[in-house]
Amino acid sequence: MEHAVAATPAWAVLAYLVSGVLFILSLRGLSSPESSQAGNRNGMIGMLIAVGTTLALHPTGLPLIIGAIAIGGGIGWVIAQRIQMTAMPELVAGFHSLVGMAAVLVGCAAYLNPAAFGIVDEAGAILAVSRVEMGLGVAIGAITFSGSIIAFLKLSGRMSGSPILLPGRHVLNLGTLVGILVLTGIFATDGTAALGQGPLLWIILGLSFLIGVTLIIPIGGADMPVVISMLNSYSGWAAAAMGFTLQNTAMIITGALVGSSGAILSYIMCRAMNRSFISVIAGGFGAEADAGGPKASGPAKSYKAGSADDAAFIMQNAESVIIVPGYGMAVSQAQHALREMGDLLKKEGVSVKYAIHPVAGRMPGHMNVLLAEANVPYDEVFELEDINSEFGQADVAFVIGANDVTNPLAKTDKSSPIYGMPILDVEKAKTVLFVKRSMGGVGYAGVDNPVFYSDNTMMLLADAKKMVENIVKGLNGGGH
Amino acid sequence: MDFLSILSIFVLAVFVGYYVVWSVTPALHTPLMAVTNAISSVIIVGALIAAAAGAITEGGGLSQWLGLAGVVLASINIFGGFAVTRRMLAMYKKKDKKPAASK
Numbered sequence A: 001m002e003h004a005v006a007a008t009p010a011w012a013v014l015a016y017l018v019s020g021v022l023f024i025l026s027l028r029g030l031s032s033p034e035s036s037q038a039g040n041r042n043g044m045i046g047m048l049i050a051v052g053t054t055l056a057l058h059p060t061g062l063p064l065i066i067g068a069i070a071i072g073g074g075i076g077w078v079i080a081q082r083i084q085m086t087a088m089p090e091l092v093a094g095f096h097s098l099v100g101m102a103a104v105l106v107g108c109a110a111y112l113n114p115a116a117f118g119i120v121d122e123a124g125a126i127l128a129v130s131r132v133e134m135g136l137g138v139a140i141g142a143i144t145f146s147g148s149i150i151a152f153l154k155l156s157g158r159m160s161g162s163p164i165l166l167p168g169r170h171v172l173n174l175g176t177l178v179g180i181l182v183l184t185g186i187f188a189t190d191g192t193a194a195l196g197q198g199p200l201l202w203i204i205l206g207l208s209f210l211i212g213v214t215l216i217i218p219i220g221g222a223d224m225p226v227v228i229s230m231l232n233s234y235s236g237w238a239a240a241a242m243g244f245t246l247q248n249t250a251m252i253i254t255g256a257l258v259g260s261s262g263a264i265l266s267y268i269m270c271r272a273m274n275r276s277f278i279s280v281i282a283g284g285f286g287a288e289a290d291a292g293g294p295k296a297s298g299p300a301k302s303y304k305a306g307s308a309d310d311a312a313f314i315m316q317n318a319e320s321v322i323i324v325p326g327y328g329m330a331v332s333q334a335q336h337a338l339r340e341m342g343d344l345l346k347k348e349g350v351s352v353k354y355a356i357h358p359v360a361g362r363m364p365g366h367m368n369v370l371l372a373e374a375n376v377p378y379d380e381v382f383e384l385e386d387i388n389s390e391f392g393q394a395d396v397a398f399v400i401g402a403n404d405v406t407n408p409l410a411k412t413d414k415s416s417p418i419y420g421m422p423i424l425d426v427e428k429a430k431t432v433l434f435v436k437r438s439m440g441g442v443g444y445a446g447v448d449n450p451v452f453y454s455d456n457t458m459m460l461l462a463d464a465k466k467m468v469e470n471i472v473k474g475l476n477g478g479g480h
Numbered sequence B: 001m002d003f004l005s006i007l008s009i010f011v012l013a014v015f016v017g018y019y020v021v022w023s024v025t026p027a028l029h030t031p032l033m034a035v036t037n038a039i040s041s042v043i044i045v046g047a048l049i050a051a052a053a054g055a056i057t058e059g060g061g062l063s064q065w066l067g068l069a070g071v072v073l074a075s076i077n078i079f080g081g082f083a084v085t086r087r088m089l090a091m092y093k094k095k096d097k098k099p100a101a102s103k
Helices: A010-031 A034-059 A062-082 A085-112 A128-153 A169-189 A200-216 A221-246 A249-271 A277-282 A309-316 A327-331 A335-347 A366-373 A384-393 A465-477 B004-023 B026-055 B061-091
Strands: A321-326 A351-355 A381-382 A396-400 A432-438 A455-462
Touching: A010 A034, A010 A249, A010 B004, A010 B026, A034 A062, A034 A200, A034 B061, A062 B026, A062 B061, A085 A128, A085 A200, A085 A221, A085 A366, A085 A455, A085 B026, A085 B061, A128 A169, A128 A200, A128 A221, A169 A200, A169 A335, A221 A249, A221 A277, A221 B004, A249 B004, A249 B026, A277 A327, A309 A396, A309 A432, A309 A455, A309 A465, A321 A335, A321 A366, A321 A384, A327 A366, A327 A465, A335 A351, A335 A465, A351 A366, A351 A384, A351 B061, A366 B026, A366 B061, A381 A384, A381 B026, A396 A465, A432 A465, B026 B061
Parallel strands: A321 A351, A321 A396, A351 A381, A396 A432, A432 A455
Antiparallel strands: none
């Protein structure tokens, strides 16, 4: 009996364990920016150990393998250097799809050559437990792949971000899911499948690719932070399932880490929108936004519009300004101009802080990265719960490209779709400067924001980047 | 290793993951996703085994090529994921500090 995995030498088992521990430390390092670089290095060392150990155990076919690593590594390296920080959400979605596809390929390879993976019994049949792991691993991998491709297309604007609602999609999705599970059960018990024959695994694979698409297309743009976290989680579970097949501790530890990481991020994102995970997955949120919504179609309410010079004047004479960035800032790439504005204000003795809502942007932490890119020191950037009490004392709340996350209806209007969502209390500041492209559009939730029409609000209607650049000009002109 | 030992490692690792991830500062959630992406590509281990074993098994050609394709995809992710994380983390700077180690 050839049982390659069981015969893994002790040193290799320990090496994989070390690499698993290093992966834990790599996430641990992210608890603060100071330790984060060291954490990332731990991750790289862990990966090096895992790959090195595997190559030492299986030193055949090396030229092709090294070629494959060089090709993939080169592509990855170039992408990482060139990618713009605003494109991070679609990059991460794209990377998720690759993990998913890699899991599918490994699962299929194990199915076709089970002896190499040490998952056969004396008669050469694939072990039943391995077939369960294989079926689940391939299914999760395929869902991760096709789901991430859809998320990538939506995030990069190659596909409309608005929900696509198929008739009877819940029945369709549930049916497909049950089908996948039932087929995996049959796959585990079927004698033909044990010998690596029959179409069962390929059917599971096909159905999983399909459900990945149908699961993600009904989910709208504003829910993307949840989707991307969820797919992050799936990619972890796919790696874990393959780790079970290979009895590899590095893969199992990593899979569990990544799986729980994605799940926690999904939970944080859902909580920040006061929505249940189920309702996000069910999709359709924001589908009516384009239809105008009942509140937006009423008689035009009056609001105060201001110019860049007005804004510059108000902020110059303020003592404290809190800047609230949102996805609109990312779209217009206004982060650099914004930092310049903040620097000029600080020179005038104004206290400048940034307030970040957890779901501002398209992925967890999106705004923080963009501000860091623009050289905003991270100790000027605050999370919602840390800064919300300060709006009451602030002279100016400068909202740029955010909308729903500042809407006080979330606190008062029980009928509102965003009711209960924790928001940034910008309306409590003495003056609210609200940068917005035009008065026409409402937020993703399709809800009008009463802050627009409040007496202490001045609307700055323009492209975010242009507006901030003009304010910078105004500050420079007035400063002399 | 038997199935139960592996399951034990898995369950304990889920708990470790739970506590470690909650301790990650929200400001670093994007790098967290990028780095988890990179480490989940440890699935390359499976792809390497398939590519290596396929080269010496009779009739292992298809699984060898599947393995090699897996190695390419996982490598994109490993190099891309760690490099982009490094690039992002290098941007996080404190106030009033001399420009720290840039990328």
